[in-house]
Every structure is written in C-alpha cells, then in structure tokens.
Amino acid sequence: MATNKKYSLAGFYWLWFTLTVVGVIISIWAPGYLMPMSMSSNMHLTILTMVVFSVAAAPVAAGVYAATAYLLRHNVYRGDSVPPAAKDQTRENARLTIGWILASTVLTVFLLIWGLGALSVDNGGNEANPLVVNVTGQQWLWSFSYAGTHVQSNTLVLPENREVVFHITSKDVTHGFWIAQMGIQVDANVGTVTELHTTPNKLGTFDIRCTQFCGLNHAFMVTQGQVMTTQGFDNWLAAQPQRA
Amino acid sequence: MNRSKSVATALASVVLGGAALALAGFALASNTPHQKTLQCVTDATQANTCNLTFSTFPDSLAGQHGATGGPHPDWVSYSNQAMEVPANTTVNVTIKQYDSGGALNNYFFDQVMGTIGGTATVNGVTVTHVDPTNIGHTFTLRGIPGSGSSLFVSVPLPADSKGGTVKIGAGVYTAPNIIKFSFKTGSKGVYEWNCEFPCGGSRQGQFGEAMSTYGYMSGTLTVK
Numbered sequence: 487m488a489t490n491k492k493y494s495l496a497g498f499y500w501l502w503f504t505l506t507v508v509g510v511i512i513s514i515w516a517p518g519y520l521m522p523m524s525m526s527s528n529m530h531l532t533i534l535t536m537v538v539f540s541v542a543a544a545p546v547a548a549g550v551y552a553a554t555a556y557l558l559r560h561n562v563y564r565g566d567s568v569p570p571a572a573k574d575q576t577r578e579n580a581r582l583t584i585g586w587i588l589a590s591t592v593l594t595v596f597l598l599i600w601g602l603g604a605l606s607v608d609n610g611g612n613e614a615n616p617l618v619v620n621v622t623g624q625q626w627l628w629s630f631s632y633a634g635t636h637v638q639s640n641t642l643v644l645p646e647n648r649e650v651v652f653h654i655t656s657k658d659v660t661h662g663f664w665i666a667q668m669g670i671q672v673d674a675n676v677g678t679v680t681e682l683h684t685t686p687n688k689l690g691t692f693d694i695r696c697t698q699f700c701g702l703n704h705a706f707m708v709t710q711g712q713v714m715t716t717q718g719f720d721n722w723l724a725a726q727p728q729r730a
Numbered sequence: 731m732n733r734s735k736s737v738a739t740a741l742a743s744v745v746l747g748g749a750a751l752a753l754a755g756f757a758l759a760s761n762t763p764h765q766k767t768l769q770c771v772t773d774a775t776q777a778n779t780c781n782l783t784f785s786t787f788p789d790s791l792a793g794q795h796g797a798t799g800g801p802h803p804d805w806v807s808y809s810n811q812a813m814e815v816p817a818n819t820t821v822n823v824t825i826k827q828y829d830s831g832g833a834l835n836n837y838f839f840d841q842v843m844g845t846i847g848g849t850a851t852v853n854g855v856t857v858t859h860v861d862p863t864n865i866g867h868t869f870t871l872r873g874i875p876g877s878g879s880s881l882f883v884s885v886p887l888p889a890d891s892k893g894g895t896v897k898i899g900a901g902v903y904t905a906p907n908i909i910k911f912s913f914k915t916g917s918k919g920v921y922e923w924n925c926e927f928p929c930g931g932s933r934q935g936q937f938g939e940a941m942s943t944y945g946y947m948s949g950t951l952t953v954k
Contacts, residue, residue, distance in 0.1 A: 622836055625937045627870065627926065629838040638838050640872075640882055657835045658928065658937055702942045706874060706922045727848060727858070729841065 493560045502545075502552040509544030513537055522666040525688040525713060528608055529669030535604050542593055608670075609683065613649035616683070621654040623661030623674040626703035628694055636728040642694060642711035644686045645719035652682040662697030665711065671697060686713040766794075767952075768810040770821055778819050785809040785826040786867045786887060786925075791901040792828075794945065799900070805940035806867075806929050811949035817918045820846070823869075823885075826906035828898075831866035831889030831927060835936075839868050839926045842911065844883035850911035852888055860886045866907070871923040871951060881921055883913045915953045924948035 517536045524530045563569040618633035619642070631638045633653075644650055654663050656674040664671040668684050696707035714722060770780035785792070786808050790799040793809035806829060815821050834840055840862035842850045849856050866889035872882050893905035925948070930941025940946035 622838065624836045624838075624926065625941070626924065627872070629836065631838075638841070640838075640843065640884070701937055702944070703922065703924055703948060706872065709872075710880070727841075729859075 495556075497559075498552055498556040501555060502549050505548035505551050506545045509548050510541050513540030513544055516540075523688075523690075524667065524669070525690060525692055526668040526670075526684045526686050528684045529667060530687075531604055531607060532669035535600065538600065539597060542596065546589075546593070613685075616649040616651045617645065618651045618653065619644075621652050621663055621674065623654075623656040623658075623663065623696065623700075623707075625658050625701050626696075626707040628663075628696075628707065628709050632723065635723060637723055637726040638729050639726060641709055643719060643722050644711065644713050645716045646686055646689055646713050648716065649683060649685045652684070654680045654682060659700050660698050661700050661707070662695075664695045664697045665692055666695070667692040673698060689713050689715065767812040767814050770813070770815040770819075773822065776820070779822060780815060780819055781822045781824070782813060782815065783824040783826075784813070785906065786829050787898075787901065787903065788829040789901055790946070792898040792903070797900045800945075802939070802943075802946075805943075805946055807940060807946045808867075808925075808949065811945050813923075813949065813951045815915055815951060815953055817915055817953050819915050820912055821915060822912045823910065825869060825885075825887055825909045827866045827887040827889070827891075827909060828896075828903040828906045829866040829889060829929075830904075831864060831929070833863040834865050834886075834926075835928050836926070837862045839870070839884060840865065840886050842885050844871075844881070845885065845911040845913050850885050850909055852909050853891070853907055860888050862886075864889050865927050866890075867929060867947070868926040869923060870926045871913075871921055874920055874922050881913075881916060883911075884926070885909060885911050886927075918953050921951045921953065922948070923951055 514537055517533050517540070521533050521536065522529070524533055620631045620633060621642075622629045622631075627640060628642070629638060629640055630642050652663070652670075654672060654674045655678060656676045658676065660676070661674040662671060663674050663682075665684075667690075668686065670682050670684050672680050672682050674680070690713055692711045692713070694709050694711055696704055698704075700707065768782065768784060770782045773779040773781055786806070787793055788806055790803050790805050790807040791797065793807050794811055795803070795807065841859045842848060842857060849858055851857070852860065865886050867887045868884060869887060870884040873880055887909050888907050891905050891907045895902055896905055897903075925941065928936035928941070929947065930937045930939045941948075
C-alpha cells in the first residue's frame, strides 16, 4: 500500500519509553550475571562503568529500535509495482536536528569525562609500599617473580587489600595479560615493561589468561592465581624456594 | 525466483557447504599421523609406581615419525607425543636428551619444578636447577584449563653430554644426557606438555616449526 498517510507519533513515543525502561533494567541487572566476580577496585569500577554506559546508551538504542519498529509498521510498501513517491517526506526538521546533536554531544562528553576519570583511577597508585610483581609471558606459560625476594612461581599469589604493581613483559611474542576478576588486561610486549596497578579486595582464586593469539598452545596459556590474607601471603612467600 | 525455490537454494547451499567442510576436516584428520600412546610401565619393585622413558632428538629420524622422519625429518622432536599414566601413582620419568642447545630466553625454566623433592638427576647428579645457558629442551607439563587439575612439572634438559656418539635408527647422535625425576599424579584427566626452550626456529622467539606443530615438541599426558 502507498504510505502517504500521516500517523500519530504517540505510538512511537510509548514504544521508545517502554524500550528505554526495559533497557535500563537490563543494564542494571545483567552485568551482575554476565561479568566475572569482582575481586579488586579496578573490577568494581569496570562493572560500574559498564552499568553507567549501558544505562546512558539505553534511550539511544531504544530510540533506534522504536523508530525501526514504527517505520516498519507504518511505512513498508507491499505492492508489486514501483512504489509511488511519498508526498509528505520530512527533509528538514531543525528541532530534531538540534536536539539530536545536543543529546549526542552531552552523551559523548559525559562518556569521555567518565572514561578519563576511570582511566586515571586505574593507572594511579597511591600506596607507599606496594607489592611489585614482575610478570613474564612466554609461549605458553606465565611466570611471576616478586621484587625484593628471590621467589619465582608459575602461579600468582597476592595479598588482600594491598596495592599490587605489575611489571609486565614478554620473552618472545606479544601476549595479553588478563585477569578478568580484577578488571585488568594489557599486552605483554617484547623488550617493553608495562606497568599496571590493582588492589585485590576479595579472597579467592582467579584466572590469568593470554588474550593475544600467540601460537600453538595459546589456549593452554592459562594459570590460576589466589588472593590470600596478608599473613597467608607472607607464609606462602616464605615457603617458596629462593632462587640463587 | 519464487519463494520455495529460494528457500530450497539456500538450504542446498548450507548442506553443500557443511558437506565440503566435513570433507576437508576428514581429509585433514586422515593425514594427521596418529602416534602410538606411550604407556607407563608398572614398576614391579614398588607399589603404585610406574616408569616412563622417552627421548629428545635433534631431528625426527629416531622417534615417533619413523625411519624416514615424516614430513619434516630435520625438525627437533620428542620420541613420543601421547603418553598415558595411572592416576594417584608415582611416575618415574627417564628422558634421554640427545640434542645440543643454548641459552634459555627465560631463566625461570632452568629450575626443576613440581617433581618429588623439587629435584631431578642429570647423569646421576641431583640438581634443583641447571646452567640456563646450556639447555637442550625442557619437559613442562601443566593442567589443561577448565580441567580442575593443578599438576605442574617443569624439568630442564641440559644439552651436550660430550660423551661420544650412538646410532639410533637412521640417526647418529651424541651420547645422551640422562635426566631422571619423579612426580605424583592426582585424579584422572588430560594434561598438556611442551618444551619451553626456544628450539623451533623460523619465527620471532624461535617458537616456529617444530614448536608450533603438534607431534614434535608438545603432546599430552593422559592420567587414567
């Protein structure tokens, strides 16, 4: 049928509103189920960022979906011949254009400010006595050494509530050092040491995975780590063989 | 083209595409050499103990690839790829290391780790670590992600015994370094092992060729 008839936009607005509410609910509810358990301040911030960004994006996504549904409902031509030219095309709408540009600007500036703030928190270290752990990636195993000691290990053990500074490098190709539960991920590059800060704040185990495809046994480049109490960590460190 | 014809064409495309992929997979699997699994031999003198013996060579002429050396006779290789050991057992491993070597790119692997007592013997001498600048290969065994296993064993295999030559199959090699160690298996599962000495050549880090192809410097250890 020809689509020259004007329709009320009330249905569109209702659909937009409803989808926005659904989007906001999903944005707040889903990360708790989809994201790994938080074991550090970084991961807490990552989850919060995910929620805030999703909530901010919900009305935009809902608007696109609602407009698509509305147009498909009212403006699809189903005839067999060439469709006639529409008589009521809207070619310019200053209010819509300005509103859309303003909304986009506000949203992107907000995301930028939030992102820079989160980055600054992630990169910042403020403890006087952080634990420094040297992380080395090699096809296809992670190894860790603890600065100020002669301890080397293939597993990563960290104390609770103490800032940890990772010095990350690679011996062969580019690897990706990723601890999902701590919200940290960075490339391990040959000949370069990359610094990363975190503060574990929950006891338990976590996984360290390589996120850069690095060869035959890349899939096996996974090791487990553990966050212990300060006393437990000190005991573990003391029990490790000291490398000469 | 009418609707039913379009649907039939789409379905036929999917079926034919799937069949082509299956055929390619079958051809690939058929051409992959299937090596015999190396079994751990029960030790008649000690309860819950078995012995596992294998070798490392500077080529592929004396091990699992047969006398011709398979498609890459000049590639370094372990004599066996697939190994099988019993659960909850002490495994006595003997490795005959025939290859030359050089310096590790990560000295972490000069240590003996995960063995009983944290030691190994090299030609009868007990060691906890070896010279990192003279390594032939390493035998590094770890649990496969998601298997729940935490087994980790890594033993460096020194290079160059300087003890004359021996002939094995079509190859002539320097007399081997004999490395022995023991470890305990836990519950059933499949573990992955590989060499951590950069002996593969061709790529950055020397982890190409034999290091990047199954059947040479890596394999599995099945605990049954």
